[in-house]
Amino acid sequence: MGTKWSWRAILVFIWWCASTSTTQAIWLDLPPSGTKCVSEDIQNNVVVLADYSLINGQEDAHMPSGATISVRVTSPYGNNLHHKENMTHGQFAFTTSESGNYLACFWVDGHHQGTKGLTVSLDWRIGIAAKDWESVAKKEKIEGVEFELRKLEGAVEAIHENLIYLKNREADMREVSEKTNARVAWFSIMSIGVCIAVSILQLWYLKRFFHKKKLI
């Protein structure tokens, strides 16, 4: 009796967690012509999940039914990761193999000629937010407090990794600053040296010139 209820409880809990997945989306306004691009600086070996869909604006009583968008996702080195045309909604997922700026571009398809732009809802999850916790819960059969603490542990690890990454970036930046400092000093001395050398040359040349013209 006790175990049956506890299994039901676990199922209810899992169902709750699954059904209350939040709308993390941000809404972009696409212009009628032109591309709208969204980018993010992502490190290597990170899972990216994204979900995009067209939104029927509230004030747009009759949205053109032929309205479709196209999407292209490119990696920092220009590789095309995902390219689809004539979509109203879709998703893409990939694991990053390079560290850098990933770009997702949306544009309205050509045959939909309207003066009003479209609104796209983009739900973009990177790294720890893209992790599928329900499958982890089912696979490892954890529930309740342990499950929540496991999620928090994942979040803390992500924070720690992010902090290490920030530390490395700061070290790089510090190197560039020191180099700039040294450069400013050396190049100023070089400038002064050039100025002095050139004026000495001038003097020497003019003296020779006046000697030649028998003025001195």
Next chain:
Amino acid sequence: MLRFPTILTAAVVFSFLITEAVGIRFVIDREECLSHNVEYEGDTVHVSFVVIKAESPWHFSQDGVDLVIKGPGGEQVHDVHDRTSERYEFMAQKKGLFQFCFTNKSPYHETIDFDVQVGHFAYYDQHAKDEHFKPLFDQIAKLEEALYNIQFEQHWLQAENDRQALVNEKMGRRAVHKALIESAALIGASVLQVYLLQRLFERKLGTSRV
């Protein structure tokens, strides 16, 4: 031990404490509006933006943007002018679609890193009678919200670092360019001087010795 009402309480508590966070970068031309849905009234909305770079050739003008936050009914919640970096939080008075509009006053394109996070307040199920577990869930919920806040701050810090890294690189290049141009200008000015003096004396000598 895992009694049904306890799990139900946990489910209700944790289902409400789920935080949404979004971080994107985009290039702004003149004006750009983004919308985000706030699901529950009374949520705390944290918003931050950093101008990563401006495409101006010499980067000596102040590159700031304006941000106007409008609520679901179109009422203005907050606005800032000419900032390169800003963090703000407010409590959502109504639930619905909040609009964040950026305006770029400088003639150059700017890249903006924008982050918004909505933190729900945990609703506690009044029917839970088990006081033994409730403080534990409270603390876990608070911990979760604190961790999401840390992630939000880290995202902002990373964006600020990116901006400073770009500024530093530009400064390094600028120092070298300045020194080279200065040397070239000095050499050019002295060659011009010599040439003019030569011409002057040759003419004077030419006229006086005739």
